[in-house]
Amino acid sequence: MYIPRTTWTWAFMATTMVQAAITLAMESYIFAKFQESLRPDIPTIPDMKAIPTYLTLFIFGFLYQLVLVYDSLRLKNTIQVIGLCIYNLGMLIYAAIQYDQINKAIHTLEGLDYVDKKADVWDDVHPYLLAVPCIIAFFSVVMSFVAWKLYDEFAWTIYKHISADLRMKHRFLTFQIYIALLKFDFFFFLGFTVQFLVIVTGLENVEKLITIIAVPVTVLILIMAAFWTRRENHFGMVLTIVCFFGGLAYFIFKLARMYQASHEQNYLPVRKTLTSFAVITITLIVLTIINASVCMANFNKGLKPHIQKRKIADVEEKVTKMTELPDLKNGPVTTRMEID
Numbered sequence: 001m002y003i004p005r006t007t008w009t010w011a012f013m014a015t016t017m018v019q020a021a022i023t024l025a026m027e028s029y030i031f032a033k034f035q036e037s038l039r040p041d042i043p044t045i046p047d048m049k050a051i052p053t054y055l056t057l058f059i060f061g062f063l064y065q066l067v068l069v070y071d072s073l074r075l076k077n078t079i080q081v082i083g084l085c086i087y088n089l090g091m092l093i094y095a096a097i098q099y100d101q102i103n104k105a106i107h108t109l110e111g112l113d114y115v116d117k118k119a120d121v122w123d124d125v126h127p128y129l130l131a132v133p134c135i136i137a138f139f140s141v142v143m144s145f146v147a148w149k150l151y152d153e154f155a156w157t158i159y160k161h162i163s164a165d166l167r168m169k170h171r172f173l174t175f176q177i178y179i180a181l182l183k184f185d186f187f188f189f190l191g192f193t194v195q196f197l198v199i200v201t202g203l204e205n206v207e208k209l210i211t212i213i214a215v216p217v218t219v220l221i222l223i224m225a226a227f228w229t230r231r232e233n234h235f236g237m238v239l240t241i242v243c244f245f246g247g248l249a250y251f252i253f254k255l256a257r258m259y260q261a262s263h264e265q266n267y268l269p270v271r272k273t274l275t276s277f278a279v280i281t282i283t284l285i286v287l288t289i290i291n292a293s294v295c296m297a298n299f300n301k302g303l304k305p306h307i308q309k310r311k312i313a314d315v316e317e318k319v320t321k322m323t324e325l326p327d328l329k330n331g332p333v334t335t336r337m338e339i340d
Contacts, residue, residue, distance in 0.1 A: 002070070002073065002074035004073055006153060008146055008149040008150050008153055009073050009150065009153075011146045011149075012069065012073065012081070012143065012146045012147065012150060013069055013070070013073060015139055015142050015143055015146060016062075016065060016066060016069045016084075016139075016143065017066065018139070019062070019088075019135065019136065019139040020062035020063070020065070020066060022135055023058065023062065023095075023132055023135060023136065024058060024059060024062060026128045026131060026132055026135075027054070027055045027058045027059075027132065028055065029125075029128060030051065030055070030102075030125045030128055030129065031051055031052060031055045033121055033124050033125050034051045034106070034121060034125065036121075037115045037116050037121035038109075038114060038115060038116075039113070039114055039115065039116060042114050045112075045114075046199050046270075047104075047105040047108045047109055048105075048109065048114070049198055049199045050101060050102060050105040050199060050270060051102055051105065053194065053195055053198050053199055053270070054098050054101075054102070054273075056194070057094070057191050057194065057195070058091075058094075058095075060187075060190075060191075061091055061094075061187065061191070062091075064187050065084065065087060065088070065091075068080065068083075068084055068087075068183060069084060072084060076154040077154075077176060077180070078150065078151050078154045078155070078176075079173070079176040079177050079180050080176070080180045080183070081147045081150050081151070081154075082147055082151075083180045083181075083183075083184060084143070084147075085140065085143050085144050085147050087184060087187075088136065088139065088140045088143055089140055090188070090280055091136055092133055092136045092137055092140060093276055094273065094276060094277075095132045095133040095136050096133045097272045097273050097276055098129065098132075098273065099126070099129045099130065099133070100272065101270065101272055101273060102125070102129060103122065103126070103129075106121060106122050106125075107122070167301075168302060168303065171298040171301065171302075171303045172303060172307075174291060174294050174295055174298060175229065175295055175298075175303065175307060177291050178229060178288070178291040178292060178294075178295050179226060179229075181284060181287055181288045181291060182222050182225055182226055182288065184284055185222060185281070185284050185285065185288060186218075186219070186222055188277055188280050188281040188284060189218055189247075189281055190215065191277050192251075192254075192274060192277040192278060192281055193211060193214065193215055195270050195273060195274055195277065196211060196254075196274065197211060197212065199270045214250070218247070221240065221243045221244075221247075224236065224240060225240045225244075225288075225292065228240055229292070229295050229296075230304075230307055231304075232299040232300060232303075232304050234296065234299065237292060237295070237296045237299075238296075240292060241289060241292050241293065241296075244285055244288055244289045244292065245289065247285055248282060248285045248286065248289070251278050251281050251282050251285065252282065254274075254278055255275065255278045255279070255282070258271055258274060258275065258278075259271075
């Protein structure tokens with residue numbers, strides 16, 4: 001089991017853990033206050049689902065971030081560390097949007113007499129809704145500073161595991177970026193789908209069924225995308241890229257549909273957050289397609305031995321099949337130079 005051993009690796013892990021603990025405590029308080037204010041025996045409407053969905057996504061988002069932090073530090077993956085800083089900014093945007101969305105949801109429920117007005121739920125929760133994005137913004141700055149220090153710390157490790165050939169380093173860098181993008185694709189796609197299925201009403205049965213089926217299919221595509229890249233399989237990569245284009249068309253369609261006059265009413269309770277998730281996901285898919293194409297162009301140029309699964313004597317240095325750092329000393333090499 002990996003345990004951080006340096007000041008900056010500990011700092012990065014501690015920063016993300018403290019941020020998650022503080023933010024989730026505040027979100028839990030907001031959820032509890034909201035649930036207490038609801039009148040008993042009232043029918044469920046979309047606005048009532050908004051706050052529980054926000055809390056669920058925050059819990060999943062920060063827990064997933066902690067997993068990626070551990071994975072990044074264990075693998076000394078600088079690209080993923082930088083990606084986590086950008087991921088935190090995405091959470092900041094989400095936290096900022098939730099303020100307005102929850103404000104509207106609470107006032108809508110008050111107008112319907114679903115909420116006990118004597119509870120003054122908005123007065124209780126809005127300071128915390130303001131504090132959450134401020135806290136995430138502060139920790140984003142701290143994470144960025146620590147990531148800069150980790151970049152220098154991990155640079156030598158990457159140099160030791162990759163030949164001095166600059167072209168080979170660039171190929172491996174592209175591979176790392178591609179794998180990191182696949183991991184972030186998973187979160188933002190799932191976040192969009194959860195909100196879409198839980199809050200949005202008035203969907204046709206076919207559209208809802210397709211959305212549900214898309215979740216396991218997408219997970220399978222992301223797993224196979226990494227598998228075909230490691231195997232340098234051209235057919236598999238072409239099929240994966242075609243699937244990415246299908247996903248891109250799907251999110252563009254959903255984004256346009258949310259603003260169509262004939263359908264916008266179904267999306268109003270969560271349209272801003274769905275829009276932010278859709279835009280981020282579209283951006284990630286475009287970047288993933290570009291990196292997948294570059295990775296495929298790098299096939300049969302000596303990178304494959306560097307990213308193939310291998311056995312490592314030191315258990316603490318064991319890495320996963322998807323993102324391991326290659327070791328020229330213990331594995332086959334096709335480049336001119338070796339680092340002993």
